[in-house]
Amino acid sequence: xxxxxxxxxxxxETFKILVSLTDQNETAINLTNYSFTGSLRETYSAxxxxxxxxxxxxxxxxxxxxxxxxxPASSSLLTSQDYVYDILLVSESVVRRIVxxxxxxxxxxxx
Numbered sequence: 001x002x003x004x005x006x007x008x009x010x011x012x013e014t015f016k017i018l019v020s021l022t023d024q025n026e027t028a029i030n031l032t033n034y035s036f037t038g039s040l041r042e043t044y045s046a047x048x049x050x051x052x053x054x055x056x057x058x059x060x061x062x063x064x065x066x067x068x069x070x071x072p073a074s075s076s077l078l079t080s081q082d083y084v085y086d087i088l089l090v091s092e093s094v095v096r097r098i099v100x101x102x103x104x105x106x107x108x109x110x111x
Contacts, residue, residue: 002086002097011108012076016069018058019087019099028064031057036066038087040078040103050083051075080107 009015021029036055041048051074058065068087086100 002100004101005099006102006104007085008104008106009070009075009078010106011078011080012072013108014069014072015075016067018065018067020063020065021089021098022064028062030062031064031066032061033091035090036068036087037090038068038085038099040083040085042081042083044084050078053085053087075105076108078105080105 007015007017021031023029036053038053038055040050040053042050051070054069054071056067056069058067081104083103083105084101085103086097089096089098
C-alpha cells in the first residue's frame with residue numbers, strides 16, 4: 001500500500017524532496033533496475049496532467065534513495081489550488097504506487 005503524504009510548494013518555487021525506500025526489515029531497497037514516474041492532476045479523474053515530476057536516483061542505487069523535484073518553471077505554471085499526485089516505482093515486471101496524496105500550490109506574492 002502506498003504511503004499517503006501531503007505536499008506543498010509555492011508558485012515559482014523549486015520543489016525537491018528526498019524519498020528513501022526500505023523493505024519490512026528497514027533495509028534499503030536496491031533501485032538499480034527501477035525507474036520512477038509521477039504526475040499532478042487537478043482531480044483523480046482529470047484527463048490532463050498538470051505537471052510531471054523529475055526523478056534522480058542517489059548513487060549508489062543500493063542506498064534506496066531518490067529525489068523527486070518540480071522546477072520553478074513548472075510550479076510557476078500551476079494555479080494556486082490543491083492537486084492530487086502519485087509516484088510509481090517501475091521495473092519490467094512491477095509497477096507499484098509508493099507515495100500519493102494532496103499537492104497544494106500556494107500563491108506567490110513576489111513576482
